[in-house]
Amino acid sequence: MNELLDLSLVDWSRAQFALTAMYHWLFVPLTLGITFILAIMETIYVKTGNPEWKKITKFWMKVFGINFAIGVATGIILEFEFGTNWSTYSWFVGDIFGAPLAIEGIMAFFMESTFIAVMFFGWEKVSKRFHLVSTWLTALGANLSALWILVANGWMQFPVGMQFNPDTARNEMVNFWDVFLSPVATSKFLHTIFSGFELASIFVIGISAWYILKKREVIFARKSILVSAVFGLISSVFVIGFGHFSTQQVAYHQPMKLAAMEGLYQGKNGPGLIAMGVLSTKQSDPEYKQLKNFLFRVEIPRGLSLLAYFNTTQFMPGIKDLLNGNSEHNILSAPEKIVRGKEAIQLLKDYKMALDNGNADEATQLRAKFMSDDFQKNYFKYFGYGYLKSPTDLIPSIPMVFYSFRIMVMLGTYFVFFFLFAFLWVTRGTLDKKKWFLRLAIITMPLAYIASMSGWTLAEVGRQPWVIQDLLPTVAAVSHINASAVQVTFWLFAFVFTLLLIAEVKIMAKQIKIGPKDGGH
């Protein structure tokens, strides 16, 4: 199958999915965070009765409304793509995604359609308290929607709580809680939503800074900055904390991703953390084309060991250990995993053939062997490796993973200081005089999106070649369709999504220019 598969089909299918996911993700993080910001603002309004806070809440609610309207349902296209371009994958994941995505659909529909309506239409029609509760529930609903999607994504990075059924070729959920409470899913969810809170805080501060620079709506802007700076500062602490938790999960479950993140070729005890570095463009290692040396690097001694394992002397496997194996540290070589994966595929094939030929006894024996604990633990666990041509297929794009990790971390660190100084200066009343900082706040808005996208690039490119870690590589997950059809939809989406983005920016810019008025919706 793999020989016959047009590689450009895999590449175009991946490119199309990445394009759709990235455009979708332009709208989501702002929704996640700004709903909480306006819920906090409305709480202050209800507590103080100050109409200025109502005006502030209504303005940011309008911004949320525009972002929500343009971004709504963009994610559904990803589901279309599963059915068309990734049909083997969507069948193989079986009922693992069914439960979380159904809950997401029901919750999102009921919570969002009910409480968003009260939030927008109910200002003078329901009590202040009920309106406030609706705003908080909208915020919770938006974030709970993200929870289920991220549980599904977490399962792909670390598949647990399921059993593969060789009769149906589907993974069946055997323990919902293992899937739901998987540490990978938990860390992914928390890191992602708090980064959305950060992005929304930066967005609000950036727009408010623009008002101050224009000497318009200054009181409104200062109050908005105060709320967002506090919310952003608290969120950024959680982003760092859960980022650390997330890195630990990568260390335990996706060691190749961690090795690529650090450009670590040879495993060592107590590895340092590369704070800054530039990869060489020379093909210095003829054995593994993707492996590159550093032009320069600034390393924090034992930093990675401490970050990933809470221990300064822990052994961390490098790319070469993961490919060649390391018996001292009980790491199986990639060629051995490939052999075991092929055996798992062959047994599935033999079982299917026995069934087709009506050899019931043989089929029963083969099925029993396939489902035995020993085979599941030592062979089926490596099922996906059986599709790989060469061990080097296991190496993700090191430059993409290495740089996206550093961009994310550097910007994340910068955001902490950004929020801290915004808070300090707005509380001291000196922010208006710091024109450079106000300009910097505007520039920081796109940086927040870059950090967010870098995080996803790291998570998704870093797990290549896997669609489902160790079980299904991208090359085996794709549908056998015409590559040119995928190309057409790629360009179609690039066009449609860009139009939508332009529409959003235009509508948003117009409403920001009009400014906060105690008007309608």
Add this chain to the structure above:
Amino acid sequence: MKILKKIAHFYYEGFRQMTWGKSLWVIILIKLFVMFFVLKLFFFPDLLKQNFKTDKERGDYVIENLTNIK
């Protein structure tokens, strides 16, 4: 019944009194139309649903794909 009427009136009044929100609804409706009546129908058929009648056939096809490697 009275409550249902009240809720319906709430939504009706809300939509009727919209100002800038109306253009957003136009965008949402165009988008949903493009997604479900153009993209889904012409560009994104559910291959397994469309090409096979039963789950057994779908499973067999996927196993065939998964095991037919050289």
